[in-house]
Amino acid sequence: MKRREFITLLGGAAAWPLAARAQQAGSMRRVGVLMQWTEDDAESQARLAAFREGLRQLGWTDGGNVQLDTRWGTGDVSRLQTAAKELIASAPDVILAGAGGTVAPLKQATSTVPIVFAQGIDPVGLGLIASMARPGGNITGFTQFEFTLSGKWPQILKEIAPAVTRAAVLRSPSTPGGVGQWAVILASSTGMEVSPIGVGEAGEIERGITQFASQSNGGLIVAVGVSTTKHRQLIIDLAARHRLPAVYPYRFYVAGGGLIPYGVNLDGLYRQAAGYVDRILKGAKPADLPVQAPSKYELVINLKTAKALGIEVPPMLLARADEVLE
Numbered sequence: 001m002k003r004r005e006f007i008t009l010l011g012g013a014a015a016w017p018l019a020a021r022a023q024q025a026g027s028m029r030r031v032g033v034l035m036q037w038t039e040d041d042a043e044s045q046a047r048l049a050a051f052r053e054g055l056r057q058l059g060w061t062d063g064g065n066v067q068l069d070t071r072w073g074t075g076d077v078s079r080l081q082t083a084a085k086e087l088i089a090s091a092p093d094v095i096l097a098g099a100g101g102t103v104a105p106l107k108q109a110t111s112t113v114p115i116v117f118a119q120g121i122d123p124v125g126l127g128l129i130a131s132m133a134r135p136g137g138n139i140t141g142f143t144q145f146e147f148t149l150s151g152k153w154p155q156i157l158k159e160i161a162p163a164v165t166r167a168a169v170l171r172s173p174s175t176p177g178g179v180g181q182w183a184v185i186l187a188s189s190t191g192m193e194v195s196p197i198g199v200g201e202a203g204e205i206e207r208g209i210t211q212f213a214s215q216s217n218g219g220l221i222v223a224v225g226v227s228t229t230k231h232r233q234l235i236i237d238l239a240a241r242h243r244l245p246a247v248y249p250y251r252f253y254v255a256g257g258g259l260i261p262y263g264v265n266l267d268g269l270y271r272q273a274a275g276y277v278d279r280i281l282k283g284a285k286p287a288d289l290p291v292q293a294p295s296k297y298e299l300v301i302n303l304k305t306a307k308a309l310g311i312e313v314p315p316m317l318l319a320r321a322d323e324v325l326e
Helices: 003-027 042-057 077-089 100-109 147-160 178-188 202-212 226-230 232-241 266-281 303-308 315-320
Strands: 029-035 066-072 094-099 115-120 139-143 166-171 193-198 218-222 246-248 260-263 298-302 323-325
Touching (some): 029 077, 029 100, 029 266, 042 066, 042 094, 042 266, 066 077, 094 100, 094 266, 100 115, 100 139, 115 266, 139 266, 147 178, 147 218, 147 260, 147 315, 166 178, 166 202, 178 193, 193 202, 202 232, 226 232, 232 246, 298 303, 298 315, 303 323
Parallel strands (some): 029 066, 094 115, 115 139, 166 193, 166 218, 246 260
Antiparallel strands (some): 260 298
């Protein structure tokens, strides 16, 4: 082989990996992610891990053929608005919106980039989509509950603690879905006196629960909302301090010592959201993907907390539980 031909061959061989890398970079898909809370929030990281796992099962590897660009809020509306604009500026192929408060800032920031929400609350009522079956526009996803779920919480509280005749409902009236949850709880709390406690700030929560606990036969119902999630450990600690049985909307309240959560499996929602992201990356339009409501809710019982409260869990309730923690 002549020297010139050898050099040409070497040059071509050296150029091939560069060309291959350029081709791979060109085929890399970009997925934006907007999460409600801070990056050090363990539960948010768990949801994000479930989303990544869902993508992996569908053939998408973060850093391989898909690049995830994640932005974190602090539960603050202005921060979420800024993060939403930053994500849109990064030109993603599709965006995953985490908890409910992330969707509105994204909708304000774009009407063209596809958005898949994983924890929607009343998206029709909030004007995010046209209908559940035909969302229209660039937004679709999964709701975390239907309002009928709220009616189960007073029933479960009464079942696990029959002596309860009074229930304080921790809720944020300004939170999406807050009014609907409250209305259903009121309608479903026959034979139980129900009163609201505001959850805007930690001091408000502590004062409200302390005052409520000054009378006997009380229990707590914790509704879905930004503040109840943000202050979850405080609420759990106050329930324990005042010996108040409490029903929660998510399983993660158990990790801090909560008595009995009843709600959707959040990890499952994020895996389902990965399925919609996969379909959009392959050419589907959000307008053609119906918004899906949960088909199943989970009941978890913390027996250690029940024992600390002096509660003997009824066998029928134990039999219905999806998980019992000793």
